[in-house]
Amino acid sequence: MPLRRLAPHLPSPRRFLRSLNPSPAMSPAADAAHLATAADPDEDLCSSAAESAAAAAEEVAPARPLPRPPVSAEERIERAWSHWRRLGAPRLMVAPMVDNSELPFRMLCRRYGADAAYTPMLHSRIFSENEKYRSMEFTTCKEDRPLFVQFCANDPDILLQAAKMVEPYCDYVDINFGCPQRIARRGNYGAFLMDNLPLVKSLVQNLSANLHVPVSVKIRIFPRLEDTLAYAKMLEEAGASLVAVHGRTRDEKDGKKFRADWDAIKAVKDALRVPVLANGNIRHMEDVNNCLEHTGADGVLSAETLLENPALFAGFRTKEWKDDGDENGDSGLDQADLVIEYLKLCEQYPVPWRMVRSHVHKMLGDWFRVHPEVREELNKQNKLTFEWLHDMVLRLKELGGRVPLYRKESALQTTANGVAASNA
Structure with missing residues (x-):
């Protein structure tokens, strides 16, 4: 499974991308959080430069021909469904998560x-200008499909330039209109573009008219349903x-405090003619099935729960969501595994160490609560290595206090409409 890094793609690859930006400019201070800091070991790839270069050299552009952009609304709707079905109508998806939905x-x-996955949110301007950012933040491989590549943006032309670079390597180019964080407010993107609907419309129109790959x-x-429906219809049009x-609304940032409104998602699904995905309140497979049944959505996305339990879609659940007194028993799998x-x-597909560190903390959170001294040792490591991390996991297992994952067989049954809830 050869690794694909975007920076060296297409004929005379490095010369091609450098020609787009012969001398990359420094980003404004508001964008500093999106750029790697060379002095920080966590920003280094978790592999040698030689290994990364060797993997990148194996990159080849996909051979399949791309269709011409559609010329009418009806043709676009027809193609939207045709494309979705050609991908296998994926239903269980890894949501986009900054620094956390990377290739490994x-x-x-x-x-x-x-069944499918989103990349982390990529900053379109920095992506189009900075080769290091492209190489560090976007990697893929042949088996990493179907794939959504997500960008944040507030300039239609810059977004298109970034999207053109990735369209041969993905199944959708996605625009982030949902990020509610302060960095999105400062950068004027994500959910804060809900205050500028003409700009939102122009971002979608420009991509749809100029890309071969579909736009999501x-x-x-x-807060008001009628505004949500008008917004969704505008995006489709x-x-x-x-x-x-x-x-959830832009102000409802805490997923544990605010329940996602499945009724609003259902209303959007009923109002639109293109595929609709549901995001929110997905903690285990029963939630998946209930959400699909309630909303009629064509698939679900999970984010935070997957960080703790990447085996969610195979029917595994953490102790927090274990049903006492039913057939839900110790699966033999745990988060350390x-x-x-x-x-x-990660050894096969190198990424920055900061991403590795973050995932280790999320997946071993329950273990670290039992053995906080091991977590402190991890936090003290200025420079991580795979050897040290493997030894740390071994030490946790030797210390005991195992936290298993549980599996409820009924959660793996087919959904109400007959589509399998898990392909594991």
Whole structure:
């Protein structure tokens, strides 16, 4: 499974991308958080430069021909569904997560039932200007499909330039209209573009008219349902071939405090003619089935729960969501096992150490609460190595206090409409 890094792609690859930006400019201060800091070891790839270059050299552009952009609304709707079905109508998806839905994690989730995945949110301007950012933040491989590549943006031309670079390597170019964080407010993107709907429309229209790969969008809901429906219809009319709806408003950032509004997602699904995905309240496979039945959505996205339990879509659940007194028993799999799998994937598909560190903390959170001294040792490591991380996991296992994952067989049954809830 050869690794694909974007920077060296197409004929005379490095010369091609450098010609787009002969001398990359420094980003404004508002964008500093999106750029790697060379002095920080966590920003280094978790592999040698030679290994990364060797893997990148194996990159080849996909051979399949791309269709011409559609010329009418009806043709676009027809093509939206045709494309979705050609991908296998994926239903279980890894949501876009900044620094957390990178290639090794996507591949781990795919091993455990995920049908498709989003990349982390990529900053379109920095992506189009900075070769190092492209090479560090976007990697893929042949098996990493179907794939959504997500960008944040507020300039239609810059977004198109970035999207053109990735369209041969993905199945959708996605626009982030849902990020509610302060960095999105400062950068004027994500959910804060809900205050500028003409700009939102122009971003979608420009991509739809100039890309061969379909355009998808990920949105949050407005406080008023009628505003949400008008927003979703505008996006479809502008050229979105798929709409993913996070059922919370821009101000409802805490997923544990605010329940996602599945009724609003259902209303969007009923109002649109393109595929619609549901995001919110997905903690285990029963939630998946209930969400699909309640909303009628064509698939679901999970984010935070997958970080703790990448095996969610294969029917595994953490102790927090274990049903006492039913057939839900110790599966024999635990999060430490998943960390070992993840580390091996990172050795195969190098990513910045900061991403590795973050996933280890998320997946071993329950273990670290039992053995906080091991977590402190991890936090003290200025420079990580695979050897040290493997030894740390081994030490946790030797210390005891295992935290198993549980599996409920009924959660793996088919959904109400007859589509398998897990392909594991």
